[in-house]
Amino acid sequence: MKSFFRNVSPRRAVIDFWQVLGTPSDYRVIALVLATIITGTIFVALGSEGGRGLPDPPKVIYFPSLIEGRTDAEILAENFAATAKVRAEEAEEEARQERMRQMYRAVGDATGVDTAKAYAEGKAERAAEKAKLEAEREAILDKHLIDNPVFDEAKKAGLAKAP
Structure with missing residues (x-):
């Protein structure tokens, strides 16, 4: 060599x-x-293959929801408004899903399939799931809202649901 x-x-x-x-x-x-x-x-x-240089740094978007100087009442009002908005969106989604279920039910009825049992089972499952989710939410609220003066004042004013 x-x-x-x-x-x-x-x-x-x-x-x-x-x-x-x-x-x-x-x-x-x-x-x-x-x-x-x-x-x-x-x-x-x-x-011409990629991989040159570092990736662009992430862009940070600051939300103005935590503005300094807000009072507790303003914070509660914003939270209630946001909750109402979310619940309205959930209700709209549920209505859309119900329309879809009714369409499937109509197709099943037209083709001779018994859809009543499946519809009742699905409704029971959704109700159980909703109750479980609500219980979990209530448990979290009960855990974190004990001895909270802001929540107690809101509860007295009738703005918040009592745990």
Whole structure:
């Protein structure tokens, strides 16, 4: 192996390349152009791959919902408004789902499938799931709203539901 590397040198490679390039041939120019195009294509393909540089930092969006100087009553009012909005959206979604169930029920009735049992089971499952979710929410509220003067004042004023 040592003898192989002894015979290889950059100076000899350049001299050999020059001799081959200088040898008259009909395909010398075509071979040189093709070799240049292929090599250039490989370099362009490797150079155009992604992964260069760091990704852009995340954009931070500040919400004005935690403005300083708000009173407890303002905070409660905003919370009640947000809760009412969420409940209205949930009611709208439930109404949409009920319309879909009625359409499926109509298709089932038209095709002779007994849909009453499936509809009753689904309704019972949804009611149980809703009751479980409401119980979990109440437990969280009971845990965190004990000895809370703001909540106690709201409860006295009739704005909050008693735990």
